[in-house]
Amino acid sequence: MELTGKIALVTGSTAGIGAEAARLLAAAGADVIVSGRNAERGAATVRTITQDGGKARFVAADLTDLDALRRLAAEAGAVDILVNNAAIFPGAPTVAQDVETFDASLAANIRAPYFLTAALAPGMVARGSGSIVNVSTMAARIGMPGLSVYSATKAALESLTRTWAAEFSPAGVRVNTVAPGPTRTDMVLATMGEEGAQQIGKTTLLGRVAAPREIAEVILFLATDRAAYVTGATIAADAGRTAA
Numbered sequence: 001m002e003l004t005g006k007i008a009l010v011t012g013s014t015a016g017i018g019a020e021a022a023r024l025l026a027a028a029g030a031d032v033i034v035s036g037r038n039a040e041r042g043a044a045t046v047r048t049i050t051q052d053g054g055k056a057r058f059v060a061a062d063l064t065d066l067d068a069l070r071r072l073a074a075e076a077g078a079v080d081i082l083v084n085n086a087a088i089f090p091g092a093p094t095v096a097q098d099v100e101t102f103d104a105s106l107a108a109n110i111r112a113p114y115f116l117t118a119a120l121a122p123g124m125v126a127r128g129s130g131s132i133v134n135v136s137t138m139a140a141r142i143g144m145p146g147l148s149v150y151s152a153t154k155a156a157l158e159s160l161t162r163t164w165a166a167e168f169s170p171a172g173v174r175v176n177t178v179a180p181g182p183t184r185t186d187m188v189l190a191t192m193g194e195e196g197a198q199q200i201g202k203t204t205l206l207g208r209v210a211a212p213r214e215i216a217e218v219i220l221f222l223a224t225d226r227a228a229y230v231t232g233a234t235i236a237a238d239a240g241r242t243a244a
Contacts, residue, residue, distance in 0.1 A: 001029030002224050009033040009072075009079045011063060011116070012086030014041035016185035017135065019048075020216035021083055025223060026054030033076050034058045036086065063112035064088075064104050073119035078127070081223045082120055084113035084157070085135040087150075089187045094148045102149055109153035114160065121168050130173040131223045134161050135215075138181045138238040154179075158234050165232030174231040176222045181238025183210040205240030 008025045012018040014036035026032045026049040034045045034056055042058035049056040061072040063086050088108040090101045117132060124130025136158050139151035157177065164175040182188065182200040192200070201209035218237045221227050236242050 001027075002226075003081070004029035006030045006080040007033070007076070007078060008081035008083065008223065009035065009076045009120070010083040010085055011035050011061070011072075011112070013083075014038050014045055016187060017180065017183060017212045017215045017219075018083070018085040019045045020212040021085065021219045022056065023049055023052070023054070024213075024216050024220040025081065025083075026056055027052065028220060028224065030055075030081060030223075032056040033079070035061050035072060037062050063116070064107040066111075066115070069112055069115055070119070073116060076120065078123050079120045080124065080127075080130055082117065082130075082132045083135070083219055083223070084116065084132070085219075086112065087135070087153075087187075090149050091146050091192070092149075093146055097149060105149045105153055109150070110156050110160075113157060117160075117164060121164070121173060124173045125168060125171040128172040130168075131227075132164065132168075132173065132175040133219050133222045134158070134175070134177040135219070136177045136179040136234065138179055138236065138241050140179060141236075141242045161234060162232050169231045174222075174227065176227070176230055176232070177234040178215060178218045178222065179234050179236050179238060179242075180215045181210060181236075181241045183212055183215055185212055201239075203241060204238060205243065208239065210237070210239065 008030040010022045013022040013034045022032045046056045059075050061068045088105045136154040139147045140154040161177040
């Protein structure tokens with residue numbers, strides 16, 4: 001298996017895209033660290049992986065808390081693959097956005113991946129290899145009412161991808177972004193509802209909402225040596241929505 005001997009940390013991997021990415025990375029041979037706030041769902045993800053013959057463990061972390069982030073980095077240790085997937089998905093018009101959710105979104109969506117990467121990338125650089133995959137959104141590229149905070153944080157993450165690639169790739173560490181379109185996750189459905197998600201899905205060239213696994217497959221590709229010549233890129237997995 002192509003990731004045998006590799007250690008992968010996937011934030012926000014107790015459900016949705018993160019959980020599917022954790023399963024695929026484990027199926028490819030990686031030892032996976034599942035991370036999130038919900039211990040019960042984390043245990044369920046780990047159980048699914050181990051029942052399929054993979055290796056995984058759960059580390060609880062609320063990434064809006066810097067102390068929790070530092071503990072996660074310390075417990076993760078020498079990580080070869082980092083998937084910055086955890087995020088807060090606020091949905092509100094700009095004029096109605098509350099400060100508390102705004103601050104929490106910046107903490108989870110920008111500050112957490114920034115300092116987690118800062119903590120773990122030096123080890124990758126020292127070993128001369130590694131892959132960091134950030135998870136963004138098509139809303140970072142197109143204007144979508146009610147997603148001002150979310151889209152702004154993800155646009156910042158895409159900018160960080162390019163900077164980190166410039167900083168780390170000369171030492172063998174690749175940094176890329178996956179930018180999903182509408183995906184059937186609990187977070188999306190809680191914010192938009194099934195009908196809202198379907199409406200956005202119909203605006204894509206394929207006319208539908210993605211399954212989390214379809215996005216996770218792109219994350220897996222970027223984590224492996226099959227993407228050995230890809231760094232600093234943002235891969236649109238949005239059924240052509242940003243191409244239309």
